[in-house]
């Protein structure tokens with residue numbers, strides 16, 4: 098249970114605005130707080146300090162509402178949720194949120210366990226806060242209370258809310274009290290949180306698990322209701338573990354006066370899945386037959402320097418009139434095995450009433466104690482470790498705090514404590530605590546990583562092939578992802594530790610991540626690698642290790658010389674069988690293609706205008722299942738900073754071929770692309786057409802010469818016919834290319850097109866031959882043709898090519914059995930576009 102919960106504050110309501118003894122240290126942070134709303138003129142007090150992602154600290158500020166007459170044990174507050182976000186540079190962003198909830202949520206109560214507040218806030222999903230509150234149909238009937246939570250962001254926007262499964266009512270006092278439930282945010286905060294609550298009128302506890310979705314909704318996942326036999330005292334806490342599960346550690350004990358034969362009191366551990374009911378029995382960590390031992394506090398956390406979790410247990414040992422407080426620590430693994438039990442020696446201070454021991458990120462512990470002198474809350478503390486080394490906490494001993502004595506320890510070992518500010522200020526004091534394992538801190542915020550290549554802030558070449566991560570201990574790959582991002586947060590590649598294709602071992606302690614060609618494709622750009630929790634496990638202990646956060650392991654690609662600009666290119670991608678059927682029968686094709694273009698441009702990344710598509714498609718007949726090609730063209734770059742066409746082709750192919758690990762897999766349209774095909778360019782028809790034209794021009798030139806030659810020989814003959822040769826030759830070339838490159842993709846067309854090309858060709862040759870033979874009968878022609886035998890032969894063959902495919906192709910052809918396609922043939926491009934019969938004809942884009 099939380100440190101604060103054990104503070105008994107008797108005088109808080111009288112000392113809210115007492116004067117503060119000034120203390121001059123450099124790490125004293127004070128803020129002149131002007132609320133953004135019409136708040137009460139009372140002194141702002143820090144109620145809660147939250148260590149938020151990306152090194153932000155969030156404070157919850159409360160202001161007593163002076164207009165409400167004070168009542169014994171109650172303190173009414175301004176009805177705003179007032180948050181102050183402190184950024185690493187010291188900037189403070191205030192926000193006062195008006196929540197549409199009942200007024201009693203803004204009333205603090207003085208309870209035996211400390212200060213009660215229905216509103217509690219927890220950081221979740223790196224951009225949200227979870228806010229708990231309560232609702233009552235009848236304030237005087239404890240059984241009408243329900244507890245709820247809502248999700249807000251740091252700008253005060255409100256997202257989803259939920260009603261929790263149960264609310265606890267003490268049937269002895271017949272009271273509903275705030276703070277009866279504990280909320281534990283998952284170690285992977287996208288996995289939600291656990292709520293632990295005693296069940297009214299039973300010795301059961303409910304363990305409710307919820308998820309908070311990316312759009313801020315709260316979903317109930319599962320709950321366990323577990324029985325904890327009637328014991329005199331039950332001390333229970335939950336620890337979110339690195340692998341996303343929760344460990345419940347609890348201690349129970351019976352009355353010290355009663356001797357029972359069977360040992361019953363002890364320490365137990367129970368592992369809960371984050372989204373499944375548990376079927377496991379608790380494991381025994383420690384059991385004793387010795388009576389008189391009562392556990393009063395358990396404080397556990399993931400160990401940043403060691404393996405697994407660490408718990409610090411406080412117990413009271415009473416024999417007769419002698420009462421002794423004992424402290425010990427132990428480590429446990431996520432399988433439920435505990436080891437390394439060690440007693441801890443605490444140096445006490447006569448002014449201090451309550452002590453707490455907290456684990457420090459760099460190893461060792463912070464002991465802090467709270468007391469009260471002349472109505473001023475005082476705090477005492479020091480740092481120590483298992484070996485009994487003791488260090489000062491670099492603050493005066495003792496130091497004054499505000500009544501709440503809110504504090505937190507940041508990941509960089511900085512201790513933050515709330516103080517009382519001079520009206521209208523609030524104040525904080527911070528101190529950097531002794532770092533026991535500083536030599537293992539290489540800037541990754543991860544004490545398991547010895548080094549990486551590239552290292553933080555390196556310059557890397559764009560064609561880097563591997564990332565290497567060297568750990569201190571022997572490691573094994575696990576299922577968390579290792580993701581490479583561009584500095585703006587766009588994913589370049591993401592691979593799971595157990596995906597052998599991309600992640601492998603260097604040696605026992607090193608893992609290697611293969612880099613795709615497309616990953617670091619922007620020169621002079623910053624990238625970062627984020628390592629999920631549980632991407633690797635410690636090999637010996639089989640314990641998941643925590644990862645590396647965003648923007649920590651960053652480096653920059655070197656500037657490369659600008660490339661020579663290349664021309665536009667045409668190419669195609671293939672849809673998977675599912676993608677094909679989705680595209681043909683379900684999708685709005687226009688929307689699909691629009692998204693496809695956009696997603697591909699973002700994936701490379703290039704300016705979206707550079708990716709184009711004509712809206713046609715073709716069937717791929719080389720595969721057994723029905724799959725279609727979509728044309729994707731890449732336009733040449735407009736500025737030299739952009740990715741050249743040739744590199745963009747390579748990137749696109751690499752991105753699609755490695756789809757499972759790139760953004761292609763997560764795009765709405767791109768997820769339907771076939772990774773076996775990638776991106777292939779097509780011969781550029783404009784170029785082919787160009788060279789064909791050039792050929793025709795040459796031939797025509799030859800023919801003109803030939804024409805003049807023939808005219809000189811015989812001025813009466815119909816020599817203009819020679820000019821038709823140019824057109825005819827072009828037609829032959831195009832027909833043959835069409836059959837070779839295109840018609841073969843359309844099974845049903847292949848045979849007919851061959852028949853319709855070759856058949857009439859042969860017939861025409863025969864007819865031409867017959868005609869020419871007949872003409873030969875005319876003497877002049879006969880003589881001319883005798884003299885020009887070669888010309889006649891050419892005519893004979895070319896006459897056969899006067900085959901009008903168009904008329905044949907425009908007839909209806911049945912393709913694949915269910916599409917009655919209409920085929921268009923465009924003489925210049927000869928790209929084939931067909932559509933199902935029920936489709937609007939205007940969808941077919943006719944190319945120039």
Ligand SMILES: *[C@@H]1O[C@H](CO)[C@@H](O)[C@H](O)[C@H]1NC(C)=O
Pocket residue numbers: 133134135
């Ligand atoms: C605060 O109160 C004053 C006077 O009562 C009013 O003019 C002003 O608009 C209020 N401001 C806000 C932010 O509610």
Ligand SMILES: *[C@@H]1O[C@H](CO)[C@@H](O)[C@H](O)[C@H]1NC(C)=O
Pocket residue numbers: 151152153184185186507509511529
């Ligand atoms: C520790 O982190 C806090 C919060 O991000 C930051 O303000 C502070 O400067 C850091 N301290 C050190 C010594 O780096």
Ligand SMILES: *[C@@H]1O[C@H](CO)[C@@H](O)[C@H](O)[C@H]1NC(C)=O
Pocket residue numbers: 197198247255257258259
């Ligand atoms: C909770 O959600 C419901 C439905 O979205 C909404 O109508 C209601 O106003 C929300 N309650 C609060 C306190 O935001």
Ligand SMILES: *[C@@H]1O[C@H](CO)[C@@H](O)[C@H](O)[C@H]1NC(C)=O
Pocket residue numbers: 268298
């Ligand atoms: C609590 O449980 C006892 C026995 O099971 C029952 O008699 C009593 O009515 C219960 N009280 C409430 C408030 O549900």
Ligand SMILES: *[C@@H]1O[C@H](CO)[C@@H](O)[C@H](O)[C@H]1NC(C)=O
Pocket residue numbers: 325326327328329349350351361362363365379
């Ligand atoms: C303590 O908990 C254990 C395990 O849940 C149980 O077996 C034992 O009976 C409990 N002891 C008491 C005194 O409740």
